[in-house]
Amino acid sequence: MPSTEAARECPTPMNDIRDALLVARDSQHGLIRRPVSPHIGIYRWPITMVASILNRATGIALSAGSLLLVWWLVAAASGPQEFATVQAFIASPIGLLMLLGWTASLFYHLFGGIRHLLWDAGTGFAKPSLNPVSWLVLALTFVATVLVWFAGYMALGV
Amino acid sequence: MAHKLEKIVVMRSQLGRVRGTGAAHSGAHHWKAERVTAIALVPLTVWFVIAVLSHLGAEQPAIAAWAGRPWNAALLLALIAMTFHHMQLGLQVVWEDYIHGSMRRDAAILATKGACLLLGLIAAVAVLKLATVAH
Numbered sequence: 001m002p003s004t005e006a007a008r009e010c011p012t013p014m015n016d017i018r019d020a021l022l023v024a025r026d027s028q029h030g031l032i033r034r035p036v037s038p039h040i041g042i043y044r045w046p047i048t049m050v051a052s053i054l055n056r057a058t059g060i061a062l063s064a065g066s067l068l069l070v071w072w073l074v075a076a077a078s079g080p081q082e083f084a085t086v087q088a089f090i091a092s093p094i095g096l097l098m099l100l101g102w103t104a105s106l107f108y109h110l111f112g113g114i115r116h117l118l119w120d121a122g123t124g125f126a127k128p129s130l131n132p133v134s135w136l137v138l139a140l141t142f143v144a145t146v147l148v149w150f151a152g153y154m155a156l157g158v
Numbered sequence: 159m160a161h162k163l164e165k166i167v168v169m170r171s172q173l174g175r176v177r178g179t180g181a182a183h184s185g186a187h188h189w190k191a192e193r194v195t196a197i198a199l200v201p202l203t204v205w206f207v208i209a210v211l212s213h214l215g216a217e218q219p220a221i222a223a224w225a226g227r228p229w230n231a232a233l234l235l236a237l238i239a240m241t242f243h244h245m246q247l248g249l250q251v252v253w254e255d256y257i258h259g260s261m262r263r264d265a266a267i268l269a270t271k272g273a274c275l276l277l278g279l280i281a282a283v284a285v286l287k288l289a290t291v292a293h
Contacts, residue, residue: 059248066245070281073234076221077284083218110203113196120193148211155214 051134055112058105065102100149107144111137188247195244202237222288231289235282242278246271 012033014020022034068090075082089095115137118124124133168175179185209230213221224230249270257263 056252059245060252063245063249066241066277069241070277070284073225073281073284076218076225077287080218083221106203106207110200114200117193117196148207151211152214155211 046131047134047138048130051112051115051137054108055116058109058112061101061105062109065098065105068098068102100145103148104141104145107148108137108141111140111144188250192244192247192251195240195247198236198240199244202233202240205233206237222291225285226288226291228289231285234285238278238281238285242274242281246274249274 012019012023014023022036024032024034026032072086072090075086090099115124115133124130177185209224213224216224225234250267253263253266253270257266
């Protein structure tokens with residue numbers, strides 16, 4: 001029977017139907033296990049994948065954060081009391097957390113955006129530079145966020 | 159480059175080739191606008207972050223006076239216009255990727271356009287108010 005022969009020479013275990021369905025023959029008629037597409041649940045994320053989805057995620061976060069910017073400007077144009085309300089909200093724990101997320105998102109989207117613009121200009125697509133530049137964007141985001149918050153901490157003296 | 163390029167036969171009218179938009183009836187406008195607004199936002203964002211940092215803890219009169227100066231008001235207006243245009247273009251791509259069904263997708267895109275326009279206008283009116291009032 002061909003199936004028992006296949007099972008004997010098969011390079012991969014065939015414990016269930018899924019395993020069996022993954023067995024195929026290559027161009028030399030040898031048995032192989034079919035390659036599977038990179039499913040997020042079982043696939044180790046390359047840093048480029050992280051960098052790509054973070055650019056979109058931070059863009060969405062900044063869209064939400066733009067409400068804070070509009071509120072801040074409107075309050076500044078409305079008067080001291082309204083402005084004090086916004087400042088109090090920003091200084092509250094949840095406000096500070098939002099501002100921290102907004103700062104990090106802004107810097108990530110800024111540096112990641114420059115990375116995209118360089119790609120659009122036709123540079124930086126070579127394989128050796130893709131991974132280091134992805135890490136560089138993350139590192140710059142961390143450094144810039146820490147620097148800005150440290151500067152704020154020093155300026156306010158709290 | 160030794161080999162000569164062969165003449166390519168294109169079965170399209172001259173006008174169609176010049177327009178270069180094919181069956182979609184629109185070209186790279188969205189893509190280009192997203193990039194142009196991104197380029198503008200790089201210096202504007204850096205300026206805004208530095209400006210905010212140098213006004214930490216300031217009271218409303220100081221902020222209002224700062225935002226009301228012509229240079230600052232103009233840069234704020236540019237920041238607002240570029241931010242909300244870029245935001246609309248970016249969110250549109252997200253909806254196009256994840257929302258299936260043209261009715262719901264188009265509704266989301268239209269709602270985003272309306273929201274971005276309104277938010278941008280509100281912010282711009284606030285800046286213009288600060289710029290036109292004597293401090």
